[in-house]
Amino acid sequence: MDHDPTLPDSLWWAAPQTEFAPLDTELDVDVLIVGGGITGITLAYTLADQGASVGLLDSGPLAGEASGRNAGFLLAAPAEPYSERIALWGREGARAVLQIGRRTHQRIRDLAQGLPIDCEYEQTGSLRLTRTREESEDLRGSLPELRHDGFPMREIELADAVPAHAVGRFDAAFEVPEDGQLHPVKFLHGLAVQAAKKGARIHGRTKVNGAQWQSGLWNVQAGEQTARARTLVLATNAFTPRLVPSLGALIVPRRGQVIATEPLDFTVTTRPTYAHWGYQYWRQTPEGRVLIGGWRDVDFDAEGVDVNGTSDKVQAAIEGGLRELVQKEVRIDHRWGGIMGFARDGRPLVGWLDPSHHLAICAGFTGHGMGMAAACTQDMAELLSWKRAMGISSFDPHRFPELKQLREGIVELGAARA
Ligand SMILES: Cc1cc2nc3c(=O)[nH]c(=O)nc-3n(C[C@H](O)[C@H](O)[C@H](O)COP(=O)(O)OP(=O)(O)OC[C@H]3O[C@@H](n4cnc5c(N)ncnc54)[C@H](O)[C@@H]3O)c2cc1C
Numbered sequence: 001m002d003h004d005p006t007l008p009d010s011l012w013w014a015a016p017q018t019e020f021a022p023l024d025t026e027l028d029v030d031v032l033i034v035g036g037g038i039t040g041i042t043l044a045y046t047l048a049d050q051g052a053s054v055g056l057l058d059s060g061p062l063a064g065e066a067s068g069r070n071a072g073f074l075l076a077a078p079a080e081p082y083s084e085r086i087a088l089w090g091r092e093g094a095r096a097v098l099q100i101g102r103r104t105h106q107r108i109r110d111l112a113q114g115l116p117i118d119c120e121y122e123q124t125g126s127l128r129l130t131r132t133r134e135e136s137e138d139l140r141g142s143l144p145e146l147r148h149d150g151f152p153m154r155e156i157e158l159a160d161a162v163p164a165h166a167v168g169r170f171d172a173a174f175e176v177p178e179d180g181q182l183h184p185v186k187f188l189h190g191l192a193v194q195a196a197k198k199g200a201r202i203h204g205r206t207k208v209n210g211a212q213w214q215s216g217l218w219n220v221q222a223g224e225q226t227a228r229a230r231t232l233v234l235a236t237n238a239f240t241p242r243l244v245p246s247l248g249a250l251i252v253p254r255r256g257q258v259i260a261t262e263p264l265d266f267t268v269t270t271r272p273t274y275a276h277w278g279y280q281y282w283r284q285t286p287e288g289r290v291l292i293g294g295w296r297d298v299d300f301d302a303e304g305v306d307v308n309g310t311s312d313k314v315q316a317a318i319e320g321g322l323r324e325l326v327q328k329e330v331r332i333d334h335r336w337g338g339i340m341g342f343a344r345d346g347r348p349l350v351g352w353l354d355p356s357h358h359l360a361i362c363a364g365f366t367g368h369g370m371g372m373a374a375a376c377t378q379d380m381a382e383l384l385s386w387k388r389a390m391g392i393s394s395f396d397p398h399r400f401p402e403l404k405q406l407r408e409g410i411v412e413l414g415a416a417r418a
Contacts, residue, residue, distance in 0.1 A: 076151060124181055128173070
């Protein structure tokens with residue numbers, strides 16, 4: 001299959017996509033967003049819809065990084081047992097993440113159906129499968145807490161969750177009715193077009209190399225051009241430390257790898273499915289392709305990189321997972337990798353990085369950005385107009401002591417700070 005090497009190699013990029021031209025003139029806006037993944041695009045749309053003056057720049061094609069390379073799951077309830085999240089973040093913190101997930105799904109549904117955007121959005125529900133008794137007991141043990149917090153997950157027969165021949169590979173199955181799935185690139189390009197129609201200045205293939213705060217404005221080196229903005233928002237995911245090196249201790253890159261088969265004329269699954277503590281996942285697209293990925297745990301050390309691509313070891317493990325689900329030989333049409341930004345405590349950094357210099361961040365979704373970002377950016381829009389946004393208060397970047405130490409604030413981004 002011929003493939004334009006300047007475009008991502010994921011399944012979602014197989015069909016022609018919308019191109020957003022590079023910035024070829026100076027740009028003056030109130031809010032400039034760096035990064036055109038789900039975070040940047042949903043924020044740009046929200047602000048433009050409110051009548052704000054907003055620009056967005058991405059160094060590559062829009063949705064060319066994680067947002068155009070993921071599995072397209074919209075999940076609110078966690079892949080791992082809820083009790084683990086409570087242990088990490090406390091009950092309120094864990095509940096806040098669930099609620100952001102539910103609001104994100106609602107926001108995406110409203111946008112996809114209301115605008116409308118043809119992006120194969122479906123509310124399918126989702127599955128969690130376990131491989132061992134220990135994993136099953138942990139998930140079962142979390143059900144009452146999940147239900148109490150308003151997110152019912154229920155145990156179902158394995159035979160209702162996987163093909164009959166694969167039942168012996170798993171220990172138990174759990175269903176979440178409210179989750180869904182979509183075609184991420186169709187959704188994001190559709191939304192970016194709508195944002196542009198509302199006045200957002202959106203440009204791809206325009207890298208932000210640096211920025212300085214001068215006389216109450218950010219002066220931004222954007223490709224060959226200069227952009228100026230009163231407020232700068234970093235929606236740069238795993239790549240954020242390249243602009244703010246001090247964030248390197250808080251957001252680290254992790255690669256995820258995926259395979260997509262040829263279209264199959266039989267059903268392998270009807271719902272997005274997670275297994276083995278969330279390290280393995282799969283779904284089937286409307287045209288019948290099985291998309292299966294994860295297995296990062298077979299080679300943890302090698303997957304802590306910020307370059308896209310695949311490795312033989314992880315790809316072989318994913319193929320093993322595919323053979324468990326599909327017994328006959330099938331052609332693999334796509335293989336790809338994408339870079340996730342993992343935050344140190346597993347929760348994104350959403351809020352002011354330096355309010356006195358009008359610098360904000362929305363990054364570090366730790367592998368769950370499709371299911372979390374759209375509500376975070378809705379709240380972020382409130383924050384940018386100096387309102388309180390309780391839904392994201394537990395994601396305040398200043399929960400990390402490292403940021404409290406930056407007393408003089410951040411007045412310069414990019415190579416000059418490295
Ligand atoms: C294989 C894989 C599967 C996944 N599956 C799911 C899933 O099913 N469900 C889910 O919820 N999440 C999933 N995720 C995670 C999800 O894709 C991410 O959390 C989400 O896409 C992050 O979105 P973002 O906009 O913050 O970052 P990104 O999509 O990474 O966007 C950041 C953008 O910033 C741009 N950029 C960076 N630096 C600069 C600069 N200096 N100048 C200009 N632009 C810059 C980049 O080009 C990029 O486009 C998966 C991720 C991977 C890799």
